[in-house]
Amino acid sequence: MNRIGNTLTSHPKKILFLIFVITSFLFHYAFISENKLIIDFSLEQMFPENDPEKLIYDNFRDKFPREDLSAMMIYTPPSHPLEINDLKVVDEVVENMKNISNLSNCVNLSCFPCEDISYENMYTKNRPWNDNTNIAYFYDRKKTEYTDTLFFRVINDVSHSSYHKFVFSNLNGDEDLNFYDKNVIQDFKNQNFTDYKLDISDYEEDFLCFDEAYEISNSGKTTNLKVSSTPYYMIKGCPGDFSEQSISSLTHIKQANLSGERLFNFKISKGVSNQNIYFSDCGYDGMCPDHPSYPGEDEGEFDNIFNCEPFDCGEDGVCHPEKFYSFFNIKPPKNYNYPGIDEGEGDFSRLEYDYTYEEWRNIFSDEEYSCNQNNVCSFSNFDFVNNYNTEFEEFDCEPFNYSRINGELSIINDPIYGNTLLSETGQVGGIIYTLDGRVKNMSERTIFYNELDNIIRKQKDDYNWEWHDGGIPVLRTRYIELVNKERSTFIPLAFLVVTLILFFVFRDFRSIVLPIFTISLTLVWVSALMAYLDISINIISYLTYNLLMIIGCSNAIHIQMKYNEGLYSKKNNVNALRNVISSMGGALFLTSFTTSIGFFSLCMTNIKLTKEFGMILGIGVFIMFIMMITVLPLLLLLTKLPNRKNTIRLVKGGSFKFVTWIYELVTKQTKLIAFSSIIIFIIVAVGVFRIDYNVSVIDDLKPSNQIYQDIEAIEGNMGGVFPIEILLEFNNPITIRKNEDDFTKTKEILDTKGLNDQEILLSVNNYLDRDNLVLINSINEFKKEIMKIDKISSIISFTDLLPRLLSSNPFGKYADFNLSTNLEFNKNHSTDYLYEFNQIMNSSSASMLIESTRTFITNDFKTIRFSGRMLNIKAQEAKNIKNKINLLARKYFGNNASVSTTGSTFLALKTADHLVYNLTNSFGLAFLIIFLSMVVLFKSLRLSLIAVLPNVIPLMLAAAVMGYQDIKLRPTTAMTFAIALGIAVDDTIHFLARFRQEYFKNNNLKLSIKNTLFTTGKAIISTTMVLSLGFAVLYFSELMPNHEFGILATIILIVALIGSIVLLPALLILFEPKIKLPETK
Secondary structure, three states: OHHHHHHHHHOHHHHHHHHHHHHHHHHHHHHOOOOOOOEOOOHHHHOEOOOHHHHHHHHHHHHOOOOOOEEEEEEEOOOOOOOHHHHHHHHHHHHHHHOOOOOOOEEEOOOOOOOOOOOOOOOOOOOOOOOOOOEEEEEEEEEOOOOEEEEEEEEOOOOOOOEEEEEEEEEOOEEEEEOOOOOEEEEEEOOOEEEEEEEOOOOOOOEEEEEEEEEEOOOOOEEEEEEOOOOOOOEOOOOOOHHHOOEEOOOOOEOOOOOOOEOOOOOOOOOOOHHHHOOOOEOOOOOOOOOOOOOOOOOOEOOOOOOOHHHOOOOOOOOOHHHHHHOOOOOOOOOOOOOOOOOOOOOOEEOOEEOOHHHHHHHOOOOOEEEOOOOOEEEOOOOOOOOOOHHHHHHOOOOOOOOHHHHHHHHHOOOOOOOOOEOOOOOOEEEEEEEOOOOOOHHHHHHHHHHHHHHHHHHHHHHOOEEEEEEHHHHHHHHHHHHHHHHHHHHHHHHHHHHHHHHHHHOOHHHHHHHHHHHHHHHHHHHHHHHHOOOOEOOOOOHHHHHHHHHHHHHHHHHHHHHHHHHHOOOOHHHHHHHHHHHHHHHHHHHHHHHHHHHHHHHHOOEHHHHHHHHHHHHHHHHHHHHHHHHHHHHHHHOOOOOHHHHHHHHHOOOHHHHHHHHHHHHHOHHHHHHHHHHHHHHHHHHHOOOOOOOEHHHHEOOOOHHHHHHHHHHHHHOOOEEEEEEEEEOOOOOOOOOHHHHHHHHHHHHOOOOOHHHHHHHHHHHHOHHHHHHHHHHHHHHHHHHOOOOEEEEEOHHHHHHHHHHHOOOOOOOOOOOOOOOOOOOOOOOHHHHHHHHHHOOOOOOHHHHHHHOOEOOOOOEEEEEEEEOOOEHHHHHHHHHHHHHHHHHHHOOOEEEEEEOHHHHHHHHHHHHHHHHHHHHHHHHHHHHHHHHHHHOOHHHHHHHHHHHHHHHHHHHHHHHHOOOOOOHHHHHHHHHHHHHHHHHHHHHHHHHHHHHHHHOOHHHHHHHHHHHHHHHHHHHHHHHHHHHHHHHHOOEHHHHHHHHHHHHHHHHHHHHHHHHHHHHHHHHOOOOOOOOOO
């Protein structure tokens, strides 16, 4: 250190110039060059590496679509979700959601769609642009082993245009291209538009911008076309085709009979009112004007009267004003005149039952209630008419197709939409949507949610409804938005705290500017290192700058305090700075070493972001040490000397009386301090055993946070929003016949019985698939048992879609299957189901129903997926759910199948569990390394043990606070101990290093302690104040990890300071460790 000090002070300007040149280069590399530092706040980066839970999740993702793209919104309208005006509002919201796209004519080629192109339905009159606007835009990309092709479309200005010319940015140097060029080829053309494909196999840029487009007609006229924003629609579906968007609401759910009609048909041409969604008012024949066989208007059509016995309005057909019209929110017809209750009205009399109006829901649970394929319902032994019947013409009863009762029951009992589109109370509506499968990072989700927020904001302005949204994509996006907000708040706040504390301590402009300038140089070097190592600014690493600023400020205080001590003793600035480097260099190196050990210990985890965070901070601390020991002294050397009065104040003034009081306390109450420490140690030890590590996904949020409240609102009305995925992997296919030989032999036997080919085929499969029928029955029972597990809201499997799938097969035996009744698999059903299921699933059909079913069973029929929603669960509950599902699988399937429970929720909880375990081990290793370092430094085991004790109590006290205050042991709190240990032990090292120096001078224990307290003691009080306030600002964070990190780190540092200046001197006096004096002073 003497040599370093002499070299630095001999060539200050040359050394500073060299450092500034290097820093300029690094600044360009980190913030300007093509390799510059990037920002990526995607939560997916938090997934563990080489973890069994991650492998299970990857296995699920390989076989089935992503489960973490679906989300839900709920709303509370002023009247009722099924009131027609409210349905219109929801319909408007949904239509606006379907139009969400990105807003750029440039595409990020790494994220742009990569799919097979289909031209069906790609051009519709309902396209998002104006019909009169001629535009050009990218719309898809196809990537194969040999070529990489980007497709773009031009909406023609003239129907039969000759050709087009285009300008793209940075396309291999070519600017003016048309389809005769080698890069652009015409792919498809009709009178409305022309599709081109652009070969970008050799294109190396990340972004390609569509700058200009021209149309040249046959007459030679050139028209400048508008280059539109690329319609990269975030809601899953074909680009440009709104009809297939994956979004469900009360306004878009279809009839179960696959007729294509909406369940709540409020978009009719005549007589629109709330009652139109309850009955169709189409007269005796039941046919409205839009019916293909509509014969014309008949009696009772659009008379705005519903006088039918199903709602128990009596023989006169005139219903009660309150008990009917008000109760069902139907407007009475014009010239309505209620004569009073007549015979049969309001009794619902049948046999021994006596129903009231309020019990109308219970009627539909009656075993004699049924609905036909057209969703027309009837009761046995009830005297009313559902369809036109000449015998009952006088009742004027229209078909009961769109009744509110049928609608509610269809939704509530639906296995997919039950308690998602309409709450059990009937007062809250829901919208389910799925983000595009190509959405893979935060920036893409942000595009969607920014536009969605605008839609909901406008809805609130117009109608003032209450809205809440939840789900994994919502949680990830809103969480990162919150992190970004806090990043922009706490980094400037940390800078302000550093500035204010430096001013408070030194009250000198140079003593503020020079340390901040030195810290800034360090941050540039660290940023360049991050860019070089391809480490992004992410949800963890953004704290790097806060921590390094605080640590750098602490180092600067020690250096400047020592510098002022030298000036106070009448040394010139060169000798004072050489003394700083020689006497402080070793201590600062060791404190940097111990601090970096705390950070490097994070590299023991299996989370990439945590490893990178620990590594970059560990290296960053050493870079900060180098800058502080070189740049800051040289800057002090080249500037004017500080004011003499200020130097005297720093050395002799300020906390003089306070330090005197501490010294007297230590020397007079030595045994009391030691005894009190033992009592505190016992008390905190009890608290340590109360620590709870049972965390949930949303425990990272304060209950007052809007995200937290949104999730609770959805769970309170619709059940859980967190996904659960269960995979059953069978040894053999569940529906395929066992082998071809068995099939052939059985067919030969049945051929002799005179059966036709179809009967033989069915009989063969009946014989061979009998075991599989029992197996599917077990699958259905297994699903029902899972539904009984606490915290699970819903579970869907292919067995829920099977009835609809069988009924949708127009050539199948079960095409007329009653869709209102769930298919129960039992011994009374034929195995024909399995044959027909095979027939449908192996067909080339790509209907939405078949595609949906294929998302629940693999092509080889060996793996079954159970997809569901659950409430917010804690880590221990996740383990219990897994154990229960494993037991159920063994009960129903034995060794024939293996089961795995996964999903992003389980992965997140397991990740947190592993991270806590790894961080706990890394803390123990860090503690051991720091202790051994002290033994090497002080060359005394006894002195090192004395030094460790003042740092153990702060850690145990922080752990006790966690136990008593119910602060969960999560990754961030576990990380706090490793980081805070490395920082807190610095006070002890600085104290003992100065104490040894003083002891070598006077060989007097108490005098050495006194001199140390009045010099280094004052410095570590100042540095602890810096560090504590730097961490304390995190107390105001809305994120619980940051909030708790701030609390615990502040406690550890303050108590460590007390330990270093009170307990440590007391222990030195009490035990009088032997300190080997050097042979020569």
